[in-house]
Amino acid sequence: MEAQAQVQARFDAAVAAEQRVEPRDWMPEAYRATLVRQIAQHAHSEIIGMQPEGNWLTRAPSLRRKAILLAKAQDEAGHGLYLYAAAETLGVDRAELTEKLVDGRQKYSSIFNYPTLTFADVGVIGWLVDGAAICNQVPLCRCSYGPYARAMVRICKEESFHQRQGYELLMTMTAGTDAQRAMVQDAVDRWWWPSLMMFGPPDGASPNSERSMAWRIKRHSNDELRQRFVDMTVPQAEHLGVLLPDPELAWNAERGSWDFGEPDWSELQQVIKGHGPCNAQRIERRRAAHEGGAWVREAASAYAAKRAAEEASGERSSG
Amino acid sequence: MSGERASWPLYEVFVRPRRGLNHVHVGSLHAADDKMALLAARDLYTRRNEGVSLWVVRSDAITASSPDEQDPFFAPSGDKVYRHPTFYPIPEDVPHI
Ligand SMILES: [Fe+2]
Ligand SMILES: [Fe+2]
Numbered sequence: 390m391e392a393q394a395q396v397q398a399r400f401d402a403a404v405a406a407e408q409r410v411e412p413r414d415w416m417p418e419a420y421r422a423t424l425v426r427q428i429a430q431h432a433h434s435e436i437i438g439m440q441p442e443g444n445w446l447t448r449a450p451s452l453r454r455k456a457i458l459l460a461k462a463q464d465e466a467g468h469g470l471y472l473y474a475a476a477e478t479l480g481v482d483r484a485e486l487t488e489k490l491v492d493g494r495q496k497y498s499s500i501f502n503y504p505t506l507t508f509a510d511v512g513v514i515g516w517l518v519d520g521a522a523i524c525n526q527v528p529l530c531r532c533s534y535g536p537y538a539r540a541m542v543r544i545c546k547e548e549s550f551h552q553r554q555g556y557e558l559l560m561t562m563t564a565g566t567d568a569q570r571a572m573v574q575d576a577v578d579r580w581w582w583p584s585l586m587m588f589g590p591p592d593g594a595s596p597n598s599e600r601s602m603a604w605r606i607k608r609h610s611n612d613e614l615r616q617r618f619v620d621m622t623v624p625q626a627e628h629l630g631v632l633l634p635d636p637e638l639a640w641n642a643e644r645g646s647w648d649f650g651e652p653d654w655s656e657l658q659q660v661i662k663g664h665g666p667c668n669a670q671r672i673e674r675r676r677a678a679h680e681g682g683a684w685v686r687e688a689a690s691a692y693a694a695k696r697a698a699e700e701a702s703g704e705r706s707s708g
Numbered sequence: 709m710s711g712e713r714a715s716w717p718l719y720e721v722f723v724r725p726r727r728g729l730n731h732v733h734v735g736s737l738h739a740a741d742d743k744m745a746l747l748a749a750r751d752l753y754t755r756r757n758e759g760v761s762l763w764v765v766r767s768d769a770i771t772a773s774s775p776d777e778q779d780p781f782f783a784p785s786g787d788k789v790y791r792h793p794t795f796y797p798i799p800e801d802v803p804h805i
């Protein structure tokens with residue numbers, strides 16, 4: 390009992406002093422469980438996040454756009470793998486996490502349950518969705534858990550390409566025809582509110598935030614990050630010449646920030662519960678890809694086993 | 709789906725960013741064998757010219773010291789201040805030392 394209190398005190402002091410926790414250090418069970426849940430959910434989001442944009446891979450309007458979109462989707466796959474690897478340092482198994490995703494026992498970001506109806510959605514996702522992700526992820530580079538923080542450093546380096554390619558795509562479209570400008574505005578109208586919801590429920594309805602802040606997993610509250618995102622995005626929207634679909638959006642000189650309207654939190658709850666426009670489709674697609682790839686995994690294992698056996702018998706006969 | 713639970717081994721990945729620098733640990737991955745681990749490491753950790761050389765090592769082949777920060781394993785170097793140049797006071801007016 391004495392020893393337990395001592396290691397707990399040492400952990401608390403190390404975290405408070407901004408030291409990093411590494412995989413084989415002692416850590417409270419609740420800290421480990423929180424990290425596993427958060428990192429797994431984050432990894433799943435990267436993997437599922439390939440689908441909405443993947444929808445346009447074969448229909449991108451030029452080879453240039455296709456190559457860019459393919460590179461972005463590959464990055465997202467990479468992000469998922471960095472994060473699964475970070476989760477595994479906490480003693481869980483990647484295959485088990487994938488099963489939990491497909492069974493609906495673990496979640497992914499609700500944003501990926503919306504459909505990509507036109508090619509302008511590809512640009513708006515890069516600009517708003519990756520932009521919001523960057524706001525969320527930059528502070529995670531200083532997360533107290535070392536492997537998660539290091540994965541986030543790699544990810545953040547790659548995200549800025551994602552946001553810039555999206556914005557550049559939109560600049561190209563808004564410099565085009567009226568029909569193209571209308572397409573961009575329509576995509577912004579559909580993605581704006583879901584993007585704001587990416588920061589999670591309002592602070593008053595986010596019960597676990599405080600503990601995550603004490604553990605230095607989380608650095609800023611949901612509402613702080615949401616405000617930061619709005620303040621960064623409004624001038625970008627003005628430059629593009631698109632309207633953000635919020636009549637309450639107004640500069641507040643006193644705060645030095647933009648006031649904005651309340652997202653429809655009941656919609657977020659519905660999407661989280663599985664009733665978004667694409668929840669079933671996303672999971673079904675992931676399941677099909679996983680099951681469809683089973684023969685590849687089995688073949689690779691069989692080949693590795695055969696080679697290992699050949700090498701072993703070769704050594705025996707030559708030795 | 710249950711087939712995958714008999715999981716591929718874990719590999720640790722090390723990248724030499726440029727000639728003249730050491731290989732540095734960058735992360736891990738699963739692969740069926742060494743060759744596949746190398747290919748996957750290239751695709752996963754060097755998509756933007758991050759390296760000129762890659763090492764992959766099965767994680768279970770690594771022997772590690774204990775993780776504890778107060779580990780007595782490192783005690784031998786703890787009390788040998790004379791291994792550092794600052795241990796030796798030299799007058800200010802002696803040049804180049
Ligand atoms: Fe990503
Ligand atoms: Fe991204």
